[in-house]
Amino acid sequence: MAIEQWRLARVSSFEDLTDDTRRFFLEAIDGSVEFKPGQFITLDLPIHEKRIRRWRSYSLANAPNGNTMELVIKHVPGGAASRYFWEQVEPGTVVQYRGPQGTFVLPAEIVTDLCLIATNTGVAPFRSMLLDLAKRPRPHKHIFLVFGTRYKSGLLYRDDFERLQQELPGFEYHYTLSRESSPDYTGRRGYVHAIYEELFADLRPAHFFLCGWRNMIDEARHRLLQMGYTPRQIHVELYG
Numbered sequence: 539m540a541i542e543q544w545r546l547a548r549v550s551s552f553e554d555l556t557d558d559t560r561r562f563f564l565e566a567i568d569g570s571v572e573f574k575p576g577q578f579i580t581l582d583l584p585i586h587e588k589r590i591r592r593w594r595s596y597s598l599a600n601a602p603n604g605n606t607m608e609l610v611i612k613h614v615p616g617g618a619a620s621r622y623f624w625e626q627v628e629p630g631t632v633v634q635y636r637g638p639q640g641t642f643v644l645p646a647e648i649v650t651d652l653c654l655i656a657t658n659t660g661v662a663p664f665r666s667m668l669l670d671l672a673k674r675p676r677p678h679k680h681i682f683l684v685f686g687t688r689y690k691s692g693l694l695y696r697d698d699f700e701r702l703q704q705e706l707p708g709f710e711y712h713y714t715l716s717r718e719s720s721p722d723y724t725g726r727r728g729y730v731h732a733i734y735e736e737l738f739a740d741l742r743p744a745h746f747f748l749c750g751w752r753n754m755i756d757e758a759r760h761r762l763l764q765m766g767y768t769p770r771q772i773h774v775e776l777y778g
Protein backbone atom coordinates (compact mmCIF):
# COMPACT_ATOMS: atom_id res chain seq x y z
CA MET A 539 0.00 0.00 0.00
CA ALA A 540 1.38 3.40 -0.96
CA ILE A 541 2.44 5.65 1.90
CA GLU A 542 0.06 8.55 2.05
CA GLN A 543 1.32 12.03 1.30
CA TRP A 544 1.54 14.69 3.98
CA ARG A 545 -0.69 17.64 3.20
CA LEU A 546 -1.08 21.11 4.65
CA ALA A 547 -3.99 22.63 6.54
CA ARG A 548 -4.45 26.06 8.08
CA VAL A 549 -6.04 26.55 11.51
CA SER A 550 -8.86 28.99 10.80
CA SER A 551 -10.10 29.37 14.37
CA PHE A 552 -10.50 27.66 17.72
CA GLU A 553 -12.89 27.84 20.63
CA ASP A 554 -12.84 26.64 24.24
CA LEU A 555 -15.54 24.08 24.99
CA THR A 556 -14.49 23.54 28.63
CA ASP A 557 -11.58 24.53 30.89
CA ASP A 558 -9.40 21.87 29.28
CA THR A 559 -11.02 21.08 25.93
CA ARG A 560 -10.79 23.08 22.74
CA ARG A 561 -12.25 22.65 19.28
CA PHE A 562 -10.02 23.59 16.36
CA PHE A 563 -11.24 24.33 12.85
CA LEU A 564 -8.76 23.50 10.08
CA GLU A 565 -8.97 24.12 6.36
CA ALA A 566 -7.06 21.89 3.97
CA ILE A 567 -4.99 24.17 1.78
CA ASP A 568 -5.03 22.05 -1.35
CA GLY A 569 -8.72 21.24 -1.75
CA SER A 570 -11.48 19.15 -0.28
CA VAL A 571 -10.97 16.41 2.30
CA GLU A 572 -12.69 13.11 1.54
CA PHE A 573 -13.39 11.01 4.59
CA LYS A 574 -15.78 8.57 6.17
CA PRO A 575 -17.29 9.73 9.49
CA GLY A 576 -15.29 8.08 12.27
CA GLN A 577 -11.90 8.45 10.61
CA PHE A 578 -8.95 10.38 12.02
CA ILE A 579 -6.01 12.40 10.74
CA THR A 580 -2.42 12.29 11.93
CA LEU A 581 -0.58 15.56 12.47
CA ASP A 582 3.17 16.04 12.29
CA LEU A 583 3.67 18.71 14.95
CA PRO A 584 6.86 20.70 15.67
CA ILE A 585 7.20 19.21 19.17
CA HIS A 586 10.22 16.89 18.87
CA GLU A 587 13.34 16.37 16.77
CA LYS A 588 12.45 12.76 15.93
CA ARG A 589 9.71 12.61 13.36
CA ILE A 590 7.91 9.61 14.83
CA ARG A 591 7.65 11.38 18.21
CA ARG A 592 5.97 14.35 16.56
CA TRP A 593 2.94 12.44 15.31
CA ARG A 594 -0.44 12.73 17.04
CA SER A 595 -3.76 11.45 15.73
CA TYR A 596 -7.13 13.18 16.11
CA SER A 597 -10.59 12.03 15.10
CA LEU A 598 -12.56 14.31 12.81
CA ALA A 599 -15.55 15.67 14.71
CA ASN A 600 -17.44 17.21 11.79
CA ALA A 601 -19.41 15.64 8.95
CA PRO A 602 -17.57 15.71 5.61
CA ASN A 603 -17.85 19.26 4.36
CA GLY A 604 -15.51 20.46 1.62
CA ASN A 605 -12.07 21.29 2.97
CA THR A 606 -13.10 21.78 6.62
CA MET A 607 -11.85 19.59 9.46
CA GLU A 608 -12.92 20.01 13.08
CA LEU A 609 -10.83 18.56 15.90
CA VAL A 610 -11.77 18.46 19.57
CA ILE A 611 -8.72 18.14 21.78
CA LYS A 612 -8.35 17.58 25.50
CA HIS A 613 -5.44 19.33 27.20
CA VAL A 614 -3.26 16.69 28.86
CA PRO A 615 -1.07 18.24 31.59
CA GLY A 616 2.56 17.85 30.52
CA GLY A 617 1.56 16.63 27.07
CA ALA A 618 3.76 17.88 24.23
CA ALA A 619 0.97 18.28 21.68
CA SER A 620 -1.31 19.76 24.31
CA ARG A 621 1.28 22.42 25.09
CA TYR A 622 1.70 23.15 21.39
CA PHE A 623 -2.05 23.48 20.78
CA TRP A 624 -2.63 25.69 23.81
CA GLU A 625 0.51 27.84 23.67
CA GLN A 626 1.50 28.13 20.02
CA VAL A 627 -1.40 27.47 17.69
CA GLU A 628 -3.28 30.57 16.58
CA PRO A 629 -5.54 31.40 13.65
CA GLY A 630 -3.38 31.12 10.55
CA THR A 631 -1.02 28.44 11.91
CA VAL A 632 -0.26 25.86 9.21
CA VAL A 633 0.03 22.18 10.19
CA GLN A 634 1.05 19.06 8.29
CA TYR A 635 -1.42 16.20 8.28
CA ARG A 636 -1.85 12.75 6.81
CA GLY A 637 -5.10 10.86 6.21
CA PRO A 638 -7.98 10.75 6.88
CA GLN A 639 -7.64 7.07 7.68
CA GLY A 640 -9.03 4.37 9.94
CA THR A 641 -11.67 1.66 9.94
CA PHE A 642 -13.74 2.90 12.89
CA VAL A 643 -16.72 3.67 10.64
CA LEU A 644 -20.35 2.65 10.50
CA PRO A 645 -21.27 -0.39 8.40
CA ALA A 646 -22.41 0.30 4.84
CA GLU A 647 -25.81 -1.17 5.74
CA ILE A 648 -27.04 -0.62 9.28
CA VAL A 649 -29.18 -3.65 10.10
CA THR A 650 -28.97 -3.74 13.91
CA ASP A 651 -29.22 -1.23 16.73
CA LEU A 652 -26.03 0.72 17.34
CA CYS A 653 -24.61 1.74 20.69
CA LEU A 654 -21.92 4.43 20.56
CA ILE A 655 -20.01 4.67 23.84
CA ALA A 656 -17.54 7.46 24.64
CA THR A 657 -15.87 9.43 27.37
CA ASN A 658 -14.61 12.99 26.90
CA THR A 659 -13.18 13.81 23.46
CA GLY A 660 -13.85 10.18 22.45
CA VAL A 661 -17.22 11.55 21.37
CA ALA A 662 -15.60 13.20 18.32
CA PRO A 663 -16.08 10.38 15.77
CA PHE A 664 -19.66 9.85 16.93
CA ARG A 665 -20.53 13.49 16.37
CA SER A 666 -19.21 13.11 12.83
CA MET A 667 -21.22 9.92 12.22
CA LEU A 668 -24.46 11.35 13.65
CA LEU A 669 -24.24 14.70 11.87
CA ASP A 670 -23.59 12.85 8.63
CA LEU A 671 -26.56 10.52 9.15
CA ALA A 672 -28.79 13.53 9.75
CA LYS A 673 -27.42 15.28 6.67
CA ARG A 674 -27.50 12.26 4.33
CA PRO A 675 -30.25 10.01 5.74
CA ARG A 676 -30.02 6.26 5.18
CA PRO A 677 -31.91 3.38 6.76
CA HIS A 678 -30.93 2.55 10.33
CA LYS A 679 -32.37 1.11 13.54
CA HIS A 680 -32.13 2.66 16.99
CA ILE A 681 -28.89 4.48 17.73
CA PHE A 682 -27.85 5.20 21.31
CA LEU A 683 -25.06 7.59 22.23
CA VAL A 684 -23.82 6.81 25.75
CA PHE A 685 -21.49 9.55 26.95
CA GLY A 686 -19.59 9.86 30.21
CA THR A 687 -17.71 12.77 31.70
CA ARG A 688 -16.97 14.12 35.17
CA TYR A 689 -18.95 17.35 35.37
CA LYS A 690 -21.92 18.97 33.65
CA SER A 691 -19.51 21.46 32.06
CA GLY A 692 -17.88 18.52 30.25
CA LEU A 693 -20.95 17.60 28.21
CA LEU A 694 -19.24 18.25 24.88
CA TYR A 695 -21.55 19.20 22.00
CA ARG A 696 -24.60 18.70 24.24
CA ASP A 697 -26.72 21.12 22.14
CA ASP A 698 -25.89 19.21 18.96
CA PHE A 699 -26.85 15.85 20.43
CA GLU A 700 -30.07 17.21 21.94
CA ARG A 701 -30.99 18.69 18.56
CA LEU A 702 -30.13 15.42 16.83
CA GLN A 703 -32.57 13.64 19.14
CA GLN A 704 -35.30 15.68 17.42
CA GLU A 705 -33.92 15.35 13.89
CA LEU A 706 -32.60 11.83 13.64
CA PRO A 707 -35.29 9.15 13.93
CA GLY A 708 -34.48 6.51 16.54
CA PHE A 709 -31.55 8.42 18.04
CA GLU A 710 -31.22 8.69 21.84
CA TYR A 711 -28.62 10.67 23.78
CA HIS A 712 -27.76 9.31 27.23
CA TYR A 713 -25.14 10.85 29.49
CA THR A 714 -23.82 10.35 32.97
CA LEU A 715 -21.59 12.44 35.23
CA SER A 716 -19.11 10.74 37.53
CA ARG A 717 -18.10 13.65 39.79
CA GLU A 718 -20.80 16.32 39.59
CA SER A 719 -21.59 17.44 43.12
CA SER A 720 -24.20 20.12 42.39
CA PRO A 721 -27.51 19.27 44.10
CA ASP A 722 -29.28 20.94 41.16
CA TYR A 723 -28.15 18.13 38.90
CA THR A 724 -30.87 15.49 38.86
CA GLY A 725 -29.60 13.39 35.94
CA ARG A 726 -27.64 10.20 35.91
CA ARG A 727 -24.45 9.79 37.94
CA GLY A 728 -21.63 7.27 37.71
CA TYR A 729 -19.98 5.64 34.72
CA VAL A 730 -21.22 4.71 31.25
CA HIS A 731 -21.34 0.97 31.88
CA ALA A 732 -24.65 0.78 33.77
CA ILE A 733 -26.38 2.63 30.93
CA TYR A 734 -25.58 0.27 28.05
CA GLU A 735 -26.09 -2.74 30.32
CA GLU A 736 -29.65 -1.50 30.95
CA LEU A 737 -30.34 -0.48 27.35
CA PHE A 738 -29.23 -3.89 26.02
CA ALA A 739 -30.31 -6.10 28.93
CA ASP A 740 -32.43 -8.10 26.45
CA LEU A 741 -29.25 -8.95 24.48
CA ARG A 742 -30.88 -8.07 21.14
CA PRO A 743 -28.61 -7.93 18.09
CA ALA A 744 -26.46 -4.81 18.16
CA HIS A 745 -23.09 -3.35 17.29
CA PHE A 746 -21.12 -1.43 19.90
CA PHE A 747 -18.62 1.30 19.04
CA LEU A 748 -16.27 2.31 21.86
CA CYS A 749 -14.01 5.36 21.72
CA GLY A 750 -11.70 6.96 24.24
CA TRP A 751 -9.00 5.96 26.69
CA ARG A 752 -7.97 2.53 27.84
CA ASN A 753 -9.71 2.37 31.23
CA MET A 754 -13.20 2.83 29.84
CA ILE A 755 -12.58 0.75 26.71
CA ASP A 756 -11.13 -2.27 28.52
CA GLU A 757 -13.94 -2.28 31.04
CA ALA A 758 -16.68 -1.85 28.42
CA ARG A 759 -15.28 -4.55 26.15
CA HIS A 760 -15.01 -6.94 29.09
CA ARG A 761 -18.58 -6.26 30.20
CA LEU A 762 -20.04 -6.59 26.70
CA LEU A 763 -18.29 -9.95 26.22
CA GLN A 764 -19.58 -11.06 29.62
CA MET A 765 -23.09 -10.11 28.53
CA GLY A 766 -22.70 -12.48 25.58
CA TYR A 767 -21.92 -10.12 22.71
CA THR A 768 -19.13 -11.30 20.39
CA PRO A 769 -15.85 -9.58 19.47
CA ARG A 770 -17.24 -9.01 15.96
CA GLN A 771 -19.98 -6.84 17.47
CA ILE A 772 -17.51 -4.65 19.38
CA HIS A 773 -15.58 -1.96 17.49
CA VAL A 774 -12.89 0.05 19.22
CA GLU A 775 -11.00 3.31 18.66
CA LEU A 776 -8.36 3.55 21.39
CA TYR A 777 -6.94 7.03 22.03
CA GLY A 778 -4.23 5.89 24.42
Ligand SMILES: Cc1cc2nc3c(=O)[nH]c(=O)nc-3n(C[C@H](O)[C@H](O)[C@H](O)COP(=O)(O)OP(=O)(O)OC[C@H]3O[C@@H](n4cnc5c(N)ncnc54)[C@H](O)[C@@H]3O)c2cc1C
Pocket residue numbers: 578594595596597598609610611612613614615616617618619620621659660662751775776777778
Ligand atom coordinates in the same frame (compact mmCIF):
# COMPACT_ATOMS: atom_id res chain seq x y z
C1 LIG B 1 -6.79 7.21 16.42
C2 LIG B 1 -6.65 8.25 17.52
C3 LIG B 1 -7.52 9.34 17.55
C4 LIG B 1 -7.40 10.29 18.57
N1 LIG B 1 -8.29 11.31 18.61
C5 LIG B 1 -8.23 12.22 19.61
C6 LIG B 1 -9.20 13.28 19.68
O1 LIG B 1 -10.09 13.42 18.83
N2 LIG B 1 -9.09 14.15 20.72
C7 LIG B 1 -8.11 14.05 21.70
O2 LIG B 1 -8.09 14.87 22.63
N3 LIG B 1 -7.17 13.06 21.63
C8 LIG B 1 -7.21 12.17 20.62
N4 LIG B 1 -6.26 11.17 20.54
C9 LIG B 1 -5.11 11.22 21.48
C10 LIG B 1 -4.03 12.15 20.89
O3 LIG B 1 -3.45 11.54 19.75
C11 LIG B 1 -2.88 12.43 21.88
O4 LIG B 1 -2.42 11.21 22.42
C12 LIG B 1 -3.31 13.36 22.99
O5 LIG B 1 -3.67 14.64 22.43
C13 LIG B 1 -2.16 13.58 24.01
O6 LIG B 1 -1.03 14.07 23.31
P1 LIG B 1 0.06 14.98 24.07
O7 LIG B 1 1.23 15.10 23.15
O8 LIG B 1 -0.57 16.23 24.59
O9 LIG B 1 0.46 14.10 25.33
P2 LIG B 1 1.74 13.12 25.38
O10 LIG B 1 2.98 13.95 25.48
O11 LIG B 1 1.65 12.15 24.24
O12 LIG B 1 1.39 12.35 26.71
C14 LIG B 1 1.72 12.88 28.01
C15 LIG B 1 1.28 11.87 29.08
O13 LIG B 1 -0.14 11.94 29.26
C16 LIG B 1 -0.74 10.65 29.07
N5 LIG B 1 -2.03 10.90 28.43
C17 LIG B 1 -2.25 11.17 27.11
N6 LIG B 1 -3.55 11.42 26.91
C18 LIG B 1 -4.17 11.31 28.11
C19 LIG B 1 -5.52 11.49 28.56
N7 LIG B 1 -6.48 11.87 27.75
N8 LIG B 1 -5.80 11.31 29.86
C20 LIG B 1 -4.84 11.01 30.74
N9 LIG B 1 -3.53 10.83 30.37
C21 LIG B 1 -3.21 10.97 29.08
C22 LIG B 1 0.23 9.88 28.22
O14 LIG B 1 0.08 8.48 28.42
C23 LIG B 1 1.57 10.42 28.73
O15 LIG B 1 1.94 9.75 29.91
C24 LIG B 1 -6.37 10.19 19.54
C25 LIG B 1 -5.48 9.11 19.47
C26 LIG B 1 -5.61 8.16 18.49
C27 LIG B 1 -4.63 7.00 18.45
